[in-house]
Amino acid sequence: MNALIETLKGLVGTGHCLDIDADKAPFLTDWRGRYTGNALAVVFPVDAEEVSSVVRACAAAQCAVVPQGGNTGLCGGATPLFEGDSVVLNLSRMRKIRTVDAANNAITVEAGVPLAVVQAAAEEVDRLFPLSLASEGSCEVGGFVSTNAGGVQVLRYGNTRELVLGLEVVLPDGRIWNGLRALRKDNTGYDLKQLFIGAEGTLGVVTAATLKLFPRPRCTVTAWLAVADPAAAVGLLGRLRAAAGDRVTAFELISRPSLDLVLLHMPDARDPLPRAYPWYVLVELTDTRLDSGLAELLEAELGLAVADGALCDGTVAATESQALALWSLRENISEAQKREGVSIKHDVSVPIGAIPAFVERAGEKLAAAYPGVRVICFGHLGDGNLHYNQSRPLQSENAAFIACTPEVNEIVYGVVRELGGSISAEHGIGQLKRGVLTLHKEPVELEMMRRIKAAFDPCGTMNPGKVL
Structure with missing residues (x-):
């Protein structure tokens, strides 16, 4: 070699x-x-x-x-x-922004451009690229396309699959496919770009993407709300969507143990409320009009929710810096977990109405099998995606617990399966879930996936050992 x-x-x-x-x-x-x-x-x-x-x-x-x-x-x-x-x-050297087309609400960027740079380029032409991730300062276009990343605004804008208009891809034999079309309608056969979105580099190398842009919001309202349980959070989501429609941009569920880790490990973190509650919701509403009345609408609905007993407490950000501080609590959960130590991690999705049942059933089964287990549960309740992670409170016990990963997975994924969910909502399969994918996909689905892989990569040289 x-x-x-x-x-x-x-x-x-x-x-x-x-x-x-x-x-x-x-x-x-x-x-x-x-x-x-x-x-x-x-x-x-x-x-x-x-x-x-x-x-x-x-x-x-x-x-x-x-x-x-x-x-x-x-x-x-x-x-x-x-x-x-x-x-x-x-691909991190590939950092060109090739075109920005405000009239067509589209931007074409190379694979190594960081997500935050795409967002900034959209802002320069008074547009929004809505994908928002905790890692947006370092994750890159090729990566979030190849994993079909989701993030906090899927509720309103959809995940990466809904944000891609076209792709440029280098195929396993070295040929370049130029599919960088900026069209909303192109009904000329198979939509080939969809095969590469979420394929994790197993079918080819994404080298550039044409992405959708949207009108930039002029009004944003952010609130941190305390609820008794996930069922109350689901009810509050329905209430706010009925009142504000698609202006509900993000709706994040956060358990108290998740917040406690952030308060422990992130020096500038502060608890937004004077007392602790078992569950929280971070909600964001946006509108393209400054005179939208979003703040008044949100506060009126929250007042009714408190009166009904559906909401325990809450605070609405009065300034942009306060809103950023609230978002930092949510965005730093993964970093706080990393500082705390290893854990068994799950990125699952179930129908939104099934989230309370998932949290209750999985929690009960884990507690019965592993008394004292610590569950860190947070995520995108608005689209049914939870990050559901387990560890021992004492680091000295964690090595033995991590060895139980297959058994813990079977408990968590078993409940997911019962509720008609998915074992991977937005993180992909990679190496981590390749072994369990065969247990949670129908044989005919796996056969079709293998046939696609063989058609594009007959020699098996594209990112081997991932997904399949």
Whole structure:
């Protein structure tokens, strides 16, 4: 493989092809620190043509390719396998914003552009790109397209799949497919871009995307609300959507143990309310009109909810800085968990009305099997997606508990299955869930997925060991 490394250095430049262990190391471990692999080299192409050349050279050498962006994934999808016979293709140098079309509400960007930069480019033309993630400062376009990322505004705008108009993709044989169409209607056969969205780089390398933009909100109202239980939160969501319609942009559920971790590990975090409650909701309403009356509408509905006993307490942000402080509590839960230590993590979805049943049944079964287990439950109640994680309160007990992951998974995923849900809502499959996917997909679905994989990647060199 030394000849391949020399070829790659010739294609992208010696300084952009890392083959020394110490130089490669930062790109071989996932964000959680759960997976560490090996690779022949880590390569940094600057454009789609260089990606094409690298992929073509790897295909000729029968060498696997692992696409990688900001490396913020949570399932090990961008981490090479331990065998070390692959090339990591990091796209972070591909940072061009090719076009911004305000009239068509579209933006075309390369795979290495960070999400926050896409958001800023939209703002410069008085538009909104609504995808919002805690990792938006470091996650990149290719990554969030390849994992079909969701985030906090799916309730109003949909996940990544609904935000992509077109893609540019380098196929496993090195050919470039230019599907960067900025059309809302294109009824000319199979919608090929959908195959690559959420495929985690197993069918090809996303090198650019044309994304939808929206009118920028002029009025935003943010509130932190205390509720007795998830059932009350679901009722409050229905109430607010009936009153405000699609202006309810985000509706996040947060358990008290989740907030406690943030208050413990994040120095600037402050509890928004004077006393503790078992559950909270972070709600955001937006409108494109300054005179929308959103604040008055929200406060009127919250007043009625308090009078009905559906709401325990709450606070409405009076300034933008207060709103940002409330959002930081939600966005720092994952970071606080990372600082606390390892845990068994689940990213599941069930129908919104089934969320209370899921929380109750899964909680009861876990407590019976593992007395004293700590459950960190939070997520996007508005679209039925919960992050549902377990650990022991004492770090000394966690190693033994992590070894119980298969049994814990069966409890959690069993309840998900009973309620007609999914074992992966927005994080993807990667390495983490590949083994359990076969237990939760119908055989005919798996067969179709394998046929698609074989059609695009007959040699199996695109991100092997992920998804299937």
